Amino acid sequence: MAKETNLVRRVSVKAANKNIQAFSSxxxxxxxxxxxxGEKExxxxxxxxxxxxxGSGAAKTFTVRKISAGVGVExxxxxxxxxxxxxELVNVGKVRRSKLYYLRALEGKAAKIESELVSTKAEA
Structure with a gap:
């Protein structure tokens, strides 16, 4: 059992994507x-x-919702x-839930999330 756990841990570390900034819901x-x-990428x-x-480890996922032509797409x-x-992190949202399923029922300005003030300059 210990060998299987160790193998899963090694695969999870190799599968980690380095180009992802830290973000939250x-x-x-x-x-x-x-x-x-075709042949182009x-x-x-x-x-x-x-x-x-x-999720966690190699099975960790995130869901992104946007409005496209007036229709919500997740x-x-x-x-x-x-x-x-x-x-890339564009804006830090101020929310008190980890799962934002309630956004599916909201339309227009009601679906906007309040943002926190974030300093973009590196302070010395």
Whole structure:
């Protein structure tokens, strides 16, 4: 049993994606996804609010919600996916829940999340 646990731990460490900034539920992020079309590969931007983070290790995932043409679209990304190019933190949201399922029922300005004040300059 100990060997199996050790193997899972080693695979989880290797699968970790280094191009992901730390973020939490309620944050607005830019997710850069590698898309393969025929023989060409390009990077596509997916910008939205993180509604949940679940799992641990190699199975850890996060879900991002955005409004596209007036319709809410949610997409789940594995942290260890090779299709993720990078994830940038755009805005830190001020929320008191880890799972933001209530956003699905809200429309317009009601679906906006209050943001925290974050300093962008490095203070010396």
């Amino acid at each position: 309620g944050d607005t992020v830019n997710v850069f996804v590698k898309v393969k079309e 390009r990077v596509q931007l997916y910008k939205g609010i993180v509604t949940k983070i679940q 997409r789940t990304f594995p942290f260890a996916s090779p299709a993720l190019d990078k994830v």
